[in-house]
Amino acid sequence: MTASDPLADIRASFFVECEELLEALQDGLYALEHGTGDGETIHVVFRAVHSIKGGAGAFGLEHLVQFTHQYETALDAVRSDRLAVTPDLLKLFFRAADHLSDIIRSAREEQPFATSISAPLLSELTARVSLEANQEAAEDIDFAPIAVNLDFSEDPLSAKGAQLNHFQISFTPEPELFDTGNDVPHIFAALADLGELDVQCDTSRLPTLHQLAPEAVYLSWSLSLATVVEEAEIASIFEFVEGLCELDISLRVTSDANALGSEPVTSDAMTPSTEPVDAEPQSNPQQSHRDTRQQTVVRVDIERVERLVNLVGELVINQAMLSQSMQSAGISPHSEAMNGLEEFQRLTRDIQDSVMMIRAQPVKSLFQRMSRIVRETSASVSKDVRLITDGETTEVDKTVIERLADPLTHMIRNAVDHGIETPATRLAHGKPEQGEVRLSASHRSGRVVIDVSDDGGGIDRDRVLRTAKDKGLVPPDANLADTEIDNLLFMPGFSTASNLSDLSGRGVGMDVVRTAIHALGGRITINSEPRQGTSFSISLPLTLAVLDGMVVDVSGETLVVPLNVVSETLTLTENNIEMVSPGHWVVRNRNGFLPLLDLSAVLGYRAERADFTDRIALLLTLEDDVGVALVVDEIHDQRQVVIKGLDDSFYRAPGIAAATILGDGQIALILDPADIVAHACSLGAHPPAHHRMEA
Template identity: 45%
Template structure:
């Protein structure tokens, strides 16, 4: 595995850690004070910092270190995570994500913003709580993003020889080597620290060199490395721990600050911290262990995590050991690979460590990473398998009249196996909507800050699963809708207070399954749609005639027209009229639909209904005016054979059908789609009772039912053009192309909404 592959895996893990960080902070923002939640947030930042150090991502390491320090204050109950504190931390999580993306994809990050948050985090760690106004404004101070030490001259490196009977080689070590902070001086208290990692420390993804680097930030430090336990190369255990360190540290931070550095790994190492006076007293009464002098290059502790060349046979062996010890996770694999690159003699040990890490991952892991293109290809092949199975069944039915042959039995088994394979493959692509929902929380925070509003985002049903293709294409329309809800829907705190509302607005984002589809609702408790303003804007922009007689629902839907905007001025948030029409086209491209319900003064609700998958569906194959259509089975409640006594006229052109002492509108599908010019006789056809989103129940009248089939969805828009009233197309068992009916569009047309057909559908069919 080369360095680029290891780095790519690191960034993939960063995405998971960032999601965990966002989720934990949002739980804390909702009042969750479970210590495990706080620990999970801390671990996420700590893991990102450790991996970033291995790849020399200095900006990311510096910011993560300050963030981690503040989170540690929360862990130790030194800092109360109130709303103002968590607002700073949520913004810090956003910057951490930006820094990670910049490190992976290139680009830059707003330095003034990151510097300002570093200043705020440091203030929180020092016990300075932000005021609500200060937290909201988030000014950008002029402090550096990375903690900078006061200038102190580095001591010259001494000759490589023992300085005392211990056999240790002392290394003059200034905190400047690591960008640490503190004043080096003889008047500072000094501490003797012994740090001996166990193998568990490395197996949990920690790195001793990173801990020592963090320790160096506290003051001036001198390190002694002990290698007595180091075996020969052929006896190395890839999971072993052979080194330990004695450290002399001058710092005014105190013993608690020293122990805090090792707090995350205190159970996986032997650690002693003593003031110098106490340590010397112990040394006079106890015989010290013999030490082996080893030249210890300071570059091993460099933030890049990559050691430079170290002279001597012992150093070569040490590099191999470091590679073996740290190969238990991706972060340490990166550091090991960088160290071994310059030493051919350590290549075998590094290869063995990498193989051991892969074997451990394979044995313990419950998931695997698979390239999405491979899954897409598998789904396409399953779709072709479904089509060929249907064609084979159709051919046998046409040529075999016995109905009891072994071929028919085999086909039934093939059909069952095909269905199981298809269900399993679709389950692979099923993903929770949680990642998309989490992304929206950041957008709400940013737009709220830009508009000076106080807004709370509530999410529900984050674990609702849907096809990954749907999730990937859902982010853009949701982003537009969130921006509009915050900018146009929610009022300013002053207006909300005047209306008797809570000054903090609420945006609610929910997801749930219904009738084989996923339903996503975006609701706000804002002012609702100003229908008078919407209507006047539409007239001013020549989108509707001035004398148009529109219902409230039709006025609400004007916001989906291209070029429509109610913003009084163009801004970075809205006003260019390229938002909601894009949303509607995106939803329709996914085979979905969007509806609006709004109550002036109380808010609006946008409801999106999307298919769970874009690959396969169960449908009812029907005939309408000589055309073959497929009606999604999830929309059908029941089928009926109408009787003349159950048909009733309503008005000039409408008919109702009586179903169990209730009346339901009867819709002639052939007439709606312009397959025929006159309405057909209901008694001669079949009625399909369907339920649509927002339109209630309707009885769709078709000429005949051919049967129930599982069909593969083919995009009609991608392969031909958009056809009003038609959601997609499919290939039947006999090779014919059949159109998949858009039930909601047909129901909407029956309520007076025009399909705006631009062509004859009969020609398409």
């Protein structure tokens, strides 16, 4: 990206600003809705729409100008107390805000947007304003967008062959003219740019010096101007001083433009500066220096941040290598060099954390999108649902936020569509008619936890179990605990939709949500109480750039297993393993039996061994409580590793997610445990068992 087209850059920055303004708009409307705003709130809301209109005009975005104009007019009516804020009106404003964000999105992506879509909202907005019989309603939009033209080649005299007009101008300024910062010589200079100007100053009213009041005006001028321009253009020069002076412009004669310059130019009158002389030196009225500056923000290209993240990653790796080589060189751990290195490591870790924070963003924008989802979903299923958000300032890596939008949208839709009961049912159960969906974010032990909960009817476990049995997802005679039934929702191929509503249905099940969360290195759990509601809890890593991993050794290869799936480690003994069929082993733990996979064999390093006694196994708990035990040769340690993506030029090996560089400079592959299991299944090993099911 080079600084090619400045206008394109500003356009891009305009859309970024639009996002911020939309956020301010949403915030303001929310505050108005909940009565938490103050007198300034409506002005903030108005300004947001107003600023969008201003920018839209500059870029010739006609549709956007039109919509914002009408929206702004309605907001202005509220602002000037001509229109009262009612819940109904706020709903309209919210819908208008949603619609506005749609128009902006289509404008940004240069997608066509049918103006007819806006028509119903526009007429609703207009109706509100014209209700209070405002003459403005009839007023046309006098705000026509002018696409900016950055061409500065205009010379009035270059118009060839035009008629030369001779104007006579008489001009007497009033004192007020100077109060507005206008000045006579400037006006004359502008006139002189239009053609040949002759200036005569009338000094007859000038008193003697001792009678002269410094700020009074005694002078008047008569000017003659020979120019090709029309009278209107001359008048436009006086536009700013209209009403602040006595002015008369009259056309004397018209001659051929070629005669220009043949007339004698008499410029015998000075144009003295009539700027008011500064009065007595007053004490400088000190501006109240309120330090209310908002947070200073620097906008940085995300690529630069990525680069920094990568470099810090390299630094961490390099340092680990240095530390290792110092140890192997036999330097005492108590030596000054080692102490220094320790300090250095601490600093590096701090730098790494700080760099990660650059990418962090509050989840607020994401939550705001969800409030729209709630509005739209609840409207389409005729339920009254409000979204309560908490912890909007919680910061999460930008990439995580972006990739969280889809799963979260789906969960919110589910909560409104399936979670919250119909108003009638709610009333029958003694609940308020309005349902509640809560969305909260918080930091918990180095991870981000996002909770989505509703106060609906809870999961209908009988129906879920029946559906699962019908679909053959569980044996017909299965006897499952409540949490096991709840977890069936995450199974691929499960869909509760017996009557597929057009919303949460869409063929996407909770398994897709789980997969998306899993891909982010996260976990999702479910908790439901009949009649109380259902809550989902998503736990995510703070960043995608580093990973807490367990470094293991398999057939001489060093591998990293994501720590979030490792539930425990175990030494296999004759007592806790069993062969269920040739080549198929299980390991017993507290919860029952888990299939045993020889990681080395699954990855194809060597054939499966015949005996697992005294081997080490990692017990993994994958999403939806699938459990599996991986046999490894050795466990080195647990550490944070910097994730290095494997680009497309590498063979996409099954079970491998990414790579990292360890302290000794060695490259280690990072495993994708779910993929390992899937791959093992395809190789004919035992399918993984449900953790808590008795084998």
